[in-house]
Amino acid sequence: MSIKKLAAHLGLSKSTVSRALNGYTDVNEQTREKVLKAAQDIGYKANPTAKRLASGKSRNIGIILPAHSRMFVSSAFSKVLAAAAEFLAKHDYQLIVTTIFDWQDEQQVYFDFITSGLVDGIFIVRTRHLDPRISMLKKYQFPYVCFGFDTDFKNDCFVDVDNAQAFYDLTQRQIMHGHSRIAFLDAPNELTVSQARKQGYLQAMHEAHISIDPHWLLNGELNELDAMKMTQKIMLLIHRPTCILCADDTMALGAIAACETLGYQVGIDIAVAGYGDYEHSRYNNPSITTVQYDINAVGEGMSKLMLNKAEGKQFEVKNWHEATIVIRQSDDYSITNET
């Protein structure tokens, strides 16, 4: 009854008021001003639900996070999300976060979400190779943007960090420091980022003509416990590694804890490095050598691509973001404390 009321109050029709409010051009400027002022005065606010039903657009972008994963918790990731949300907000879009639980069927949850009318587009994280979520999104032609590249992606639908390069650099650095027994605790194999990271690692090893003990290449979830277990397994090998690369800083934390439990001094007896430059990494003891990227740019990039899709905008966006190594104590004790 609200626009109707406003219209009545002004002695205009609903349509004129609607047009005035929504910036259509075929409205007398004086009329528009009157309408705007009256709306202001009365405190009129359009009902988004009605708007959505009538227009078929929600101005909401959604993301589905696994509730029990640490996705919610990885500080790098929440900052990416915050940056994405901020950019959307500036363009009058909202980010809507929902959760998915272990007991729910992923395809079903995604399907329900995109058919709910709640969101105009969806962000995908933890991209998997030949991701079934993406197949579905494509099938229903629902706008999406991925954080994480897959081989068949076009430039309009993803941003990613150059993980292969990052782990190539990281590995090469260790090799130059004299390491040859370098283990790599990768994230779950299904994630495309894991593949990219592994590839960078393998390539550096290969170029240095170092053969890889398959025991040194493990996959696990991005949490401390998995990393501890893998580290224990690895460090009890007869031919134990002298260096452990981890898929993120959380894993590095677990790896360090496990090493110390086993009596190794990290940074001296064994080198450990992570990825992501999470806050705790610089405050940890030892501080953690890691890989850093432009979190803000990644988040904004996701939103820009989304608006390009959902609104036909033409934002320029950089698909690939370079990563740089941040050297700290966990793989080099000669490094002094940072402040």
Place this chain on the structure above:
Amino acid sequence: MSIKKLAAHLGLSKSTVSRALNGYTDVNEQTREKVLKAAQDIGYKANPTAKRLASGKSRNIGIILPAHSRMFVSSAFSKVLAAAAEFLAKHDYQLIVTTIFDWQDEQQVYFDFITSGLVDGIFIVRTRHLDPRISMLKKYQFPYVCFGFDTDFKNDCFVDVDNAQAFYDLTQRQIMHGHSRIAFLDAPNELTVSQARKQGYLQAMHEAHISIDPHWLLNGELNELDAMKMTQKIMLLIHRPTCILCADDTMALGAIAACETLGYQVGIDIAVAGYGDYEHSRYNNPSITTVQYDINAVGEGMSKLMLNKAEGKQFEVKNWHEATIVIRQSDDYSITNET
């Protein structure tokens, strides 16, 4: 056109179909079955937007998180949120998370949110004393549930951890261990939890007849950097403390880093304890003595209270959750490693 289509397909009226679908009693059971089956077959799904417009209910519960705070990141907190979301989901409600940025006016953002029609209720976190958000919510009679008690709260609108007790216990423990110079790095003063914690600390000190150097009681944000700064300030005092209590584990991390930078060995030269039992605490070196509570119960409690309000349910909920101390290395090196 969808329910209409389904109705046409069945040779029934929209209303009958609607009633059948929504479990009304005044429908012939055979008709209902037919409808349900047809819906299944055709793949009919009610449009939530239309439902919302017609019914005036969204079945969404919202929460507004400060985008740049660590709220998003505190693992304890995201688990509370996940638990809340899970319970809501089981009752066919969704949790919607939006962000608020520093440059936005808080009252305005909350106002827009509750008048947007997007949510039927709202969770409040980081409760402040005489919180203006709550005044507004009350004024508009909008359903809300707080994580964090304030003096004038009724039992139907909050859950909280017994922070006063927790910090009383924690402080008393230190006193029993021979400490008398106990510093407390509290969260921002405006938060009600900060007041409660401070009160517990003060009471324990008071009962032990220990006078408190006001320099030992500082307030800061729940992040590593603030904690480091405060710790540095405190540890450079002529009369430095022998123990530092922190408002959460993230601060404990910063405090430990600062102590070590200054050449103190945490767990030996100085005791440090945190709160919240964040994941990193047990893997840190030293592992962090902390305070733990039933995260799941707290999250569920919030959702139960919310459904009580929004749907007139009658869930029993426990407003106050006790906290227990988890003893680790940071305040007692005699403790051995946990696994």
Place this chain on the structure above:
DNA sequence: TTGTAAGCGTTATCAT
């Protein structure tokens, strides 16, 4: 430039 009126897909109030 403005108004009329038909949707958008449901729910809900009456009758029947």
Place this chain on the structure above:
DNA sequence: ATGATAACGCTTACAA
């Protein structure tokens, strides 16, 4: 037990 029909608050042809 079922069916018409009017909301819900807004957008959008189409007409004027």
